[in-house]
Every structure is written in structure tokens, then in C-alpha cells.
Amino acid sequence: MSEMSGPLVVPSAGAAEIAFGVEHEIAPEDPITPPGRWMRENLFSSWSNGIQTVLFAAILIGILKWLLNLVFAEESDWASVATNIRLLFAYNYPVEQFVRVWVSLGTLLAAAGLSIAAWNLDLSFTLRKLGINTATGGGVLVLVGILTPGTAPSDVRAGMFVLGAILLVIGLAVLFGVKDPHRKRIPFEALLISVAGLVVAFVWLFPLGRYEFAGDEASYASGTINISTKGPWTVMMIVLVASFLVGKALGRVLPSGALKGVMAAFWVIGPAFLIFVVLRDPAFDWGYVWAVDVPMALGFALLGGGVLYFLTKPGLGELGRIIGAVLFGVAVFNWVAAFFGLYPMLQKGRISFMLLAVFAILAPTFAGERAARLRFATGWAVLVVVMHWLITAINTPSTLEIVAPPFLGGFILSVSIAYYVMLASFPLGILLALARTSKLPIFRVMSTVYIEILRGVPLITILFFFSIMLNLFLPGGMSISELAAIFTGYSLFSAAYMAENIRGGLQAIRRGQYEASDALGLTTVQRTMFIVLPQALRVTIPNLVGQAIATFKETSLVSIVGGFELVRIANQTIPNQPDYIGQNRPALLFISLVFWAFSYSMSRASRSLEQHLGVGTGR
């Protein structure tokens, strides 16, 4: 066997169908081409190329000019946006309780910092890229300054020229002043700290001006923005940087994967806690909580955990599946009976019981040694306790005194709905996709019918149906809030599209993968969870992010069924304020920018995620 211990052979092309996890050396970035040569080669390489360049440049400048005319039109009163920022982002959330909004945002930023550290996302880039981006940004800003119509305030225009020139000079200095800028990387720590520092410097130093509110009257004062804005933002930036550094330090101490697991759990349930516990501030009736809610949650956690610990015993064989199936039957009966008023039971209990049944059916799949069984049972217990806490919080009246009923509104509403719709439709979409590709006709037909019906109906119809009509169909004593109804309908709709996206990923899996899993004796569930889905979902990432962006933008439809989200505030609420009658244009332009900024960030994040997981790049 002498030839076996030979040197490592270079991977042959076609050896693996998808090259997951292949590491290549990063190709050196090209050195900087002088701008003159670059333009000759790329923009004016031939007569036709030159004509196209001039033509499209003219069109682009025309569009920019038109946009700037809109922005700085005489009838656009930008004070309508400046005085309504709070309204646009948090709607009617009480000002005196605003610290709750900041705590929520701070928690999210802390989680973001920890997550970036946990997954070791390297978002650093080279000095060359920094130089090019800064110089381009500066150049564009100068161009915008030139194209800005005379109706714009003169200091705004002057500001553009000054800032643009500064950026241009810095960018060019980095590009041509530093030796080999394409070989020098800025460490991510430095990048994060300088971005945070720039934000803080901007809010403290930049003379944006501010509005003082006396009752409903807003009066303008020059200078930097209010301390109530720049104070919290300073704290936010410190939180972001600090959490990243803490995460890095924790990564060195904790076992690998521990921080990832905690952060993944946070991203599933954390935002819901921020919405329903921090922002909504439920007024718990503690007597009832201790008498009913806590015993119920603990009962499900401990008894259910015990049952699951028993069911994950290896060699239990058919008994485990039978018990799981019986539990599931009872759970289904429990739901059906509720519709006829036969079986009164707290909704919480009904949901927990159904979940327990699902866990019980899956239990034999996760059978194993003691540690694995304990992990499974503990996972269940934690899930149940968290879920009960959340459901209790949602069903408890809020302490907030809010003018209009919805406690969520504006940007927070759009983001919350989009986030949880995606999160809820994800498992549902996976199940639908698996059902649609199943060998069993009943699953296949049911899933196909569901998907084709939901995809064939406009979203707005589904939102109307759920927000207005769902309560009419629910049995007596059961009701669902408008927000929950919208969320449910939207999730069911989104799941149909998600299922089709994931089905595409499932079809990309080679038959050999199924055969190898079968030959090893994996069960269908194990094969799906460990072999098929992980591969299918990686292939699906670009489509899923596309759907996330669409979901986020389509939350604007929520306005039609009564939600006060960005579009409705910009188009109806602000133009109806006495000071800004008919002023919808600035606000609409502004929210377009907000939507764009978020969608673009998502698309960029998706690209780095793809690279991180090695889709199509051969990493």
C-alpha cells in the first residue's frame, strides 16, 4: 500500500458535483489601472462603444437632474419629513416611553455584533476598494451639487461641494498616496470602530439643524440635532462595537458553536420578545401568572421532557412511533373539537400539545446516547417555557397609553411583519416543498392544491380575508387580533412561494445522494434532515433573499387593511397634518430611500452569506 501514503493529489475537475468547502488561494487583485487607460479600454474602446457611453451618460444625468428637481422643488416642504421622523419610524409610540424603542434597537445591535463575531464574518476590504468607493462617492456628490437646481438652499449646495471635494481628495490620496493599496486590508475591527466613530462624529458635529416641539408647534433652530437623538445613537454605536469585541473574546473562551447556537436562538425568538415584552410592556396579572401560567408551562416542560426522554431511548422500536401517533391524533382531535365547542382548553395548551406530538413523532429519529437524549428533552423544555412566556405576554393587555389602537406602526411595523413572515413561512415552506415532492399521493395532492391556490390569489385578497373574515369563522371564545390575522395570512401566502423556491433546491440534489443515504440505512426523516435539506437550502439562498426583499416591500399592502406602515403614513397621515396639507412628495421620496437602503443591504448580505457558505464560488 505504498502508493496510498503518497503526496496529496490536486483535486481533479468534476470530482465533486458541487464544490462545497473547497479552499483556493485568493487571486491577487489587479493593481490600479490609470483612469485614462481604464476609460480608453472600457468606455471608448471603439466608435460604437464611445457613442453608447455618451448616450447612456446623458440619460443617467437627465434622470438624476429630474430626481433632484423633484427633491428640491419649491413646493416640497422637507420639514414635513424632518418633523415627522419619529412618526415614520415608530408611529404613535409614546414619546415618554421611547427608551423602550432604544433598548430594543440596542439589543438588536448587540446581537448583530455578537453574531458577526460568532460566525467570524470577515467583512473587511482592501484599501484600494476603500479608495475607489470614497473617490467615486465624492465625485458623485460633486456632480449632484452641480445638477442641483437653484431652488435648493444655498448652504445645502455648498455643503455638497465641500463634502464631495473632501471625499474625492481622501479617496485619491488613499489610491495614489499609499503603496500597493490592493495588498493592504483594513482589519474588520478597525473598519467597525471607524464607521461607528464617523456616525457619532456626524450626529454631534454636523449642523443638520433641529426642531423644538412646544405642544404641536415645531420651531426650527440651527445647530446639531437634538440630544434626544444623538445621545441614544452614540450609545447604540458603543453597544455595537463593544458587543463585537465581547463576541470575539467569548469566541476564544467558549467551545466552538456555543455562541452560534445562542445567537441563532436569539434571532428566532429575541425580536418577538422585543416586540411583545419590551415594546408592548404587558401588564401581567401576577396572581394569575403564578397560579395558572407558570404551572402550565412547567408541567408541559417537565412532563413533556420526561415523555420525550423516554421516547428517545434506543431500541424502543415501534412503540415510540405509536405513542407519537396517538399523541398526534389526540392533538388533532383537540383542535377540531375546539371548532365545535366540545373541548374547551386554553389555546396555549392546545398549541403545546400539538408541538409535543410533533416532537414525539420525531423522537425515535433522535434516539441516541444519554447526552443526546437529555439535549433533546432540554431543547423541548426551553422551547415550551419561552413559548408560554411569549403567548402569555401577547395575550396580556398593554400598559402603554397609545392614541390609536396599533402599538406597532411605521418602519417598526414593516420590519417586524417582514421578519416574522419570513421566519414563519420558512419551516412551513420546507414542509410544503417536501410534501410536494413526496411519494405519497395524499401529501403531494394536498400540498400542490395549497400552493397553487395561494399563489393564484392576490396577496391583498388574502390580507382582507384574514383581517376581516377570519374572526367570523373562528369558534366562540376564540379571537385573533388584527395584527395576528394579517401576520397569519401573509405567512401562509409567503409559504406557498417559499415552497416553490425550496422545491427548486430539492431538485438540484443528485439521485446518488439519496441512494448513498439509503444504502447507509438512514431513515427518510434522517435523510431529509441531514443530507437533502442542508444541500437544498444552500442552493436556494439567492431565491430566499429575493423573496425576503419582496416580502419586506410588500408589507406596504398592510396599509390597505388598516396597518399604519410607512406608505400610509407618508401618503395619508403626513399630508393631513395642518402644517403640511398635501405634502406627500418629500415623505414618499424619503421612504423610497429607506426601502431601497434596506433592500440593498439585504441583497449585499445575501452575497456575503453565499460566499460564506461557498455557493457557486468553489470556496
Add this chain to the structure above:
Amino acid sequence: MSMSDANIALSAEMAARDNMITCRGVKKWFGDFQALTGVDLTVKDREVMVVLGPSGSGKSTLIRCINRLEVHQEGQIVVDGIELTNDLRNIDKIRSEVGMVFQQFNLFPHLTVLDNITLAPVWVRKKSKVEAEATAHELLERVGIPEQAAKYPGQLSGGQQQRVAIARSLAMEPKVMLFDEPTSALDPEMISEVLDVMKDLANGGMTMIVVTHEMGFAREVADRVVFMEAGNVVEINEPEAFFTNPVSDRTKLFLSQIL
């Protein structure tokens, strides 16, 4: 030539052993096309059987029927005393005792080499992770690539991938190993490293059925050579007799074309 005597061409010592695999009148159709036309075959415990034959003769179909990747429609297949029926428990039991190595390796590209090997022992055999990993490292040592445990399949050469695939099957401690043209997708210089591992395995007493075009391997390692043609067994013989003095005319023609 009658195939009713399933113990044909066996030494007395071999004939006395237990039957590991028994096929009786196995028939298999793909649509209208009959791939197997009533195969009778017995494989003894610790026997190495090499299956030869032109492409389309049903070699791969036969061994894929033995761990039920394909379902035979008529006849009987018994593996280690368990008959293959539609009963899922029997199928799971047989699959965990019969290892299979594929032409295209079929490693799981999203898992490291180590995870590829430990997945089934942990989830099917319910071994502890620590124990499974210790076994995996031993097996990687045995197939000659202990240093590749942390890599992904895409980072390995074809020969290394096939050796990982063999280790992955062995990790389940199978009683029988099925090899479906294990070297056909490999570059020539990598064939011998895989064959060496298989020889090693055969010398260790593993019961093996090997579908291959490697005549040298058949001659050197096989206890018996089976020649298949048009979905049935044409000749079963000892390797030396098979290559030097074949009984059937069809075998002679086949050998004259390839040798």
C-alpha cells in the same frame, strides 16, 4: 448450462460455509425492458465474488437489488437469513448490514470526511459521537488517508474520495460489501490505490460482491467469477479456469474482446 446447482465451482471448504446471500429466480423489469431474467446465485460467508459482463447485462441491477436500491418483482433474495420483502424493518436491517460503494462515490459534499463517516453510525447504530469518531479515524488510517479527516469531499482526489466512501461503508460494520464499478470513474493513476484497499478488505475476510472491469483484480482476489449476459448468469467459475478455460462460448467471445 443449468444454474439450479447454486454451489457450482466451489471448493469443499467453501461449500461447507453458511450462505450469506441467496438469489432464487430473481426477475426485474424497467418498464417493458427485462433487466434480470431469473438469476440464481449463492454467495458464501467470507467469499469474494466478482461479477463480469458487458454493459447492460444486469450486473449493477443485480447488486442494487441485493440492498433494495432497486426492487425486484419476482423471485427471492435472502441476505444473512433475512428475506427482502416490502417490510420496511427488514429493509432497514439489511441496509445497515450491507455496505455499498458506488461508481460516483456519492459522498455528502456538505459534510467533512469525518462527518461523512460518523453520520450513519451515530444516527443509525446509535453510537456515541466519541466512539464513532475514534472508529472513523481508525478506518481512515486503514484506507491510508488519516490526514484528510477535516477536509470536505470536494477537496480530495477521486481515489481519495472513493477510499472515504469505502471507510464510510465500513463504519457501519457491515457483513457484506457491494462494490458497483468502484474504479470506473477514476483516473488511471488512482485505480490501484482503491483496488489495494479492496484487496486488503478481501484478505481480511469480508464477504464482497464486486462489479468491475478490472480483470487483474478478478483474477487475483476473487474466489469465484460470475459472467452475466442479457440479465442472467451465463457462467460461474473459479478465476483461473474462467480466464484460461471458460466453459461458455459467450464467455470466450467476451474475453477475446477485452483481453
